[in-house]
Amino acid sequence: MSEISGYEANQFATVSTYFQLDDNWKMRTGKGVSVAIIDSGIDVSHPDLNGKVIESVEARVDDRKVLFDPSESGDSTGHGTACAGIISRIAPDTEFYSIKVLGAGNVGNSQAFLYGLDYAIKHRYRLINLSLGTTKSNYFNELHDLLDRAYRAGCIVVAAANNLPQPSFPSVFSSSLISVSKSTETDPFNFGFRYGEIIELTAPGVNVRTAWLNRSYKSLTGNSFACPNIVGIIALLLEANPTLTPFQVKSALYALAKENQAEKENENKI
Amino acid sequence: MSEINKQNLERKLQSLIETVDVANSLTEPMTKSIENLLKISAKAMNSEEASVIIRDGDDGDLRFLSAIGKVADKLINLQIPAGKGIAGFVFSSGQPMAITDVGEEESFYAEVDKKTGYSTQTILATPLNYNGEIIGVLEYVNRLGEPPFEAFTPDEMDNATLYADAIASLVNAYEFAKIFRDLGSKLFDVSDPMEFSDVREWLNTQRDSTEHREMIELAVLLRDISSRGEAERKLCREVLEAILNYAKIKEEGSFLNFDLV
Numbered sequence: 001m002s003e004i005s006g007y008e009a010n011q012f013a014t015v016s017t018y019f020q021l022d023d024n025w026k027m028r029t030g031k032g033v034s035v036a037i038i039d040s041g042i043d044v045s046h047p048d049l050n051g052k053v054i055e056s057v058e059a060r061v062d063d064r065k066v067l068f069d070p071s072e073s074g075d076s077t078g079h080g081t082a083c084a085g086i087i088s089r090i091a092p093d094t095e096f097y098s099i100k101v102l103g104a105g106n107v108g109n110s111q112a113f114l115y116g117l118d119y120a121i122k123h124r125y126r127l128i129n130l131s132l133g134t135t136k137s138n139y140f141n142e143l144h145d146l147l148d149r150a151y152r153a154g155c156i157v158v159a160a161a162n163n164l165p166q167p168s169f170p171s172v173f174s175s176s177l178i179s180v181s182k183s184t185e186t187d188p189f190n191f192g193f194r195y196g197e198i199i200e201l202t203a204p205g206v207n208v209r210t211a212w213l214n215r216s217y218k219s220l221t222g223n224s225f226a227c228p229n230i231v232g233i234i235a236l237l238l239e240a241n242p243t244l245t246p247f248q249v250k251s252a253l254y255a256l257a258k259e260n261q262a263e264k265e266n267e268n269k270i
Numbered sequence: 271m272s273e274i275n276k277q278n279l280e281r282k283l284q285s286l287i288e289t290v291d292v293a294n295s296l297t298e299p300m301t302k303s304i305e306n307l308l309k310i311s312a313k314a315m316n317s318e319e320a321s322v323i324i325r326d327g328d329d330g331d332l333r334f335l336s337a338i339g340k341v342a343d344k345l346i347n348l349q350i351p352a353g354k355g356i357a358g359f360v361f362s363s364g365q366p367m368a369i370t371d372v373g374e375e376e377s378f379y380a381e382v383d384k385k386t387g388y389s390t391q392t393i394l395a396t397p398l399n400y401n402g403e404i405i406g407v408l409e410y411v412n413r414l415g416e417p418p419f420e421a422f423t424p425d426e427m428d429n430a431t432l433y434a435d436a437i438a439s440l441v442n443a444y445e446f447a448k449i450f451r452d453l454g455s456k457l458f459d460v461s462d463p464m465e466f467s468d469v470r471e472w473l474n475t476q477r478d479s480t481e482h483r484e485m486i487e488l489a490v491l492l493r494d495i496s497s498r499g500e501a502e503r504k505l506c507r508e509v510l511e512a513i514l515n516y517a518k519i520k521e522e523g524s525f526l527n528f529d530l531v
Contacts, residue, residue: 040353040359076354079359079363103352132363134364135364136402160365162365164364164431168364184424206423207370219421220368220369221423222365222367222368223365224365224367
C-alpha cells in the first residue's frame, strides 16, 4: 500500500504540534505503568524480571466458559518471558501482568486469546502486549469489538504483525490499536512509522537479545519481538504523561518517528 | 479352529492387509518426498539439520515425522508435549521464529537435545499451514560447517515459508493416508499385530489390480469430501457408517446361511 497523498504537508509536524510532551520522557523507567502480556506466561524467576511480575493468571475451561486462575506454571515456551524481557530493558520499572493463553491446559488457542484480551481490558491494564494473533476470520467481529472496547477504556493495545504473507487479526485493524512489524534497527528508540501502511510501526525485531527460560538469554527474530520494543517506548511516554489516550499515543509515536527519520537524513547528509 | 472360522479369519486378514497396503502405498512415497524436500531445502538454507514435526493426537502434542542430519534416527517419532519448546510455540501460535543461543549458556532446546545428544545453537521454526490450519512445524537447526553459527535471517525466514507450503501439502496427504489406515484397522477389528510377509508378497502382485485402484480412488474421494467442511464430513461419515452397518448385517446373514448349508 502506498502512502496517503497529502500527508507530506505534515512533514514538519513535531511532538509539540500534537500536545505538550515532557522532554525527558526518554529518561523515565515506566514506573507505575501496568503492562499485560497475553502470551505463554512469564518466568518470574528470571533475573531481569524478578519482582516485576505483579500477577500471573492462566486460562482454564469450566463448563464451556474460559476462566482465569492464579498461575504458578511459569512460561511453557519462553516467548512470553522474551517479550517481558524486551520491555523491561527499555522500561525497567514497568509492572507486568502475565495472562497465559498459550500452553494453558486444554483451552483452544484462539478462544483463550480472545478471553485473555477481554480479561486485560476488564482490568484496565494501561498497556497490552499482543505478540500473538489469529488468521481465522471468524474471530474478526469479536476481536473488533474487543479492540473498540479497549480503545474506549483507554487501554493501549500493541499487536505484532503476522510474519507470514497473510493478514492476522487484530494486527490489521487500523484505528483502535498500534501494529508493529520488525526492522533490522537495533536501537528501540529509533522506531519507524509508515503512515498509510496497514502495519504502521516498525521496531527492532531481528536478533533481539532478551530473557529466555532457565534464566538464560537468547537472540530472537520475528515481529513478536518488535512489538514489545514499542510497548517499552510507550511505557516511558505514559509515565511522563499518564493521561495520554490511545489516539494521543499513536500521534506521539508518529511525530517521534518523523523526528527519528529527519535525524537520520541529517546524519546521512553530514 | 473350524474351517468356517479359518476362512472368516483369512478373509478378515486379507481385508486388513489390503487396507494397510493401500495406506503404505500412499504414505511411503510421501515420507520419502518429505525427506527429499527437507534435504534440498536444508542445503538452500545452509542448515545442518532439518525436521518435520506433526500433530500427535488432538491435544496439541507433537512428534517428529521426518528428519535429516546427524541425529535423524534418534529424532524420528520423538514426542514433544503440547505447548512445549519452540516447536510447541510455533505450532500453537502459527508464527515462525528464529532463535540463537547467546554466549555459552545452556541450550534452549534442552529436552530434545538431552535425548539426542545434539547441541542446538541456532534454529528457525516455521508453521506448516494447510488450508488455514496449522498441521505441524518445519525446523532448520544449526549451520553447515563449524560453530559459532550465524543466526537465520529474515529473508531465510521468508524462504522457509515457501518450503513449508510444499511440505505441508505432503504432510496433509500423509495424515490422510494414516487416518485411512487407522480407520481400516478399526473396521476390521484385528488387534493382534502379526507378521504378514507372505501376504505382503502376494499383495505386491496385486498392486495394479482394479480393487487396489478403486481403494485409492475411494481414499481420494474421501479426502475431497473431507476438505469441503464440517457438514460434509459429518454427512460422509453417516453414509459410510450406514454402509458399514449394512455390510455387517449382510455378512452376518451370509455367515448364518453358510453355516446352515
